[in-house]
């Protein structure tokens with residue numbers, strides 16, 4: 001792999017960095033403290049192409065290559081974990097499911113405004129969401145999903161409850177994984193697009209969380225929610241396979257956000273270590289501090305290259321399931337460690353809300369859980385690895 005960024009990718013990185021430094025990073029503390037979503041910044045993202053990263057230009061998207069998309073997610077993660085998570089869920093989960101598997105009609109009606117950031121009448125659109133997880137099912141979707149969709153007279157009627165749905169309360173539509181056949185067979189699940197204006201759809205209060213507090217997470221209840229037959233996303237019975245395909249891409253985004261969070265924590269730690277004195281010298285002169293900084297810089301570099309590599313494989317149309325899981329596993333775990341050590345370097349100030357490293361630590365903690373826990377990533381990697389030897 002040639003990991004040197006192209007001129008276009010470098011310019012994209014510079015422009016996104018400048019944008020998030022101005023519009024997103026300064027409000028990161030505010031959105032964390034208030035749990036208010038940063039709509040001001042997000043409304044400016046449509047024209048920049050940040051809301052349609054994986055959407056073809058024909059449907060209003062920017063159709064970025066996978067490395068450029070990862071760069072955007074890293075920059076967003078560097079600026080604000082909450083905003084980054086919502087934009088990742090919008091692009092990599094809700095929109096990606098529709099872009100990959102939706103019909104032309106669904107793409108024109110729902111994907112185009114989502115990717116552009118506005119409806120045909122010029123009003124702002126909301127975001128996209130993907131609801132997989134349920135109160136009793138997260139890692140084991142195949143066996144655990146009980147939200148049911150029944151077909152009758154040209155309509156799907158959906159009943160059930162989804163949990164931890166990012167963006168549900170700020171979404172125009174939620175692509176929902178439902179059981180369309182009884183039993184737990186591989187072909188018993190399907191994806192259905194549910195507009196949030198549907199009668200019988202109840203979106204719960206924003207969950208109170210440890211981190212990523214400015215990214216709304218909601219429970220979603222479906223009570224006889226009725227949608228037309230053509231709102232099926234992809235093929236009947238292919239919901240599980242489609243979900244796994246979407247998650248492969250999503251994991252690159254979560255890895256990239258984690259690199260950004262870690263980079264931000266490292267920058268804070270270096271600056272602090274250079275100006276804080278102890279024993280009549282800057283703490284940056286102590287080897288114990290230097291080693292933490294050196295390890296962080298090394299791990300971030302490795303994680304970034306793993307994310308780029310998985311993204312490059314995706315761009316080449318090659319299999320990238322194992323590499324996306326490796327990148328997510330490594331990047332999320334090092335991000336947690338880097339943020340933890342940044343707090344250590346800042347001492348008591350690191351533990352205080354006066355500095356951003358405690359927020360970065362709380363935000364990073366989520367990344368080892370969402371879109372497949374670290375344990376599930378290891379399971380995916382091991383399965384692929386063993387199959388390569390058979």
Ligand SMILES: Cc1cc2nc3c(=O)[nH]c(=O)nc-3n(C[C@H](O)[C@H](O)[C@H](O)COP(=O)(O)OP(=O)(O)OC[C@H]3O[C@@H](n4cnc5c(N)ncnc54)[C@H](O)[C@@H]3O)c2cc1C
Nearest residue numbers: 130131132133137138139164165166369370371372373375
């Ligand atoms: C802030 C936030 C945002 C989220 N956004 C979304 C979203 O937009 N859409 C959505 O559908 N979901 C979302 N989720 C849910 C998230 O993807 C799930 O929580 C995650 O997949 C884990 O599922 P679970 O919580 O049910 O844990 P469980 O599956 O119950 O797992 C519990 C523990 O058991 C371990 N475990 C499970 N199976 C195995 C195994 N086979 N081997 C070893 N260990 C195992 C897990 O690793 C974990 O440590 C979000 C969650 C959060 C917190």
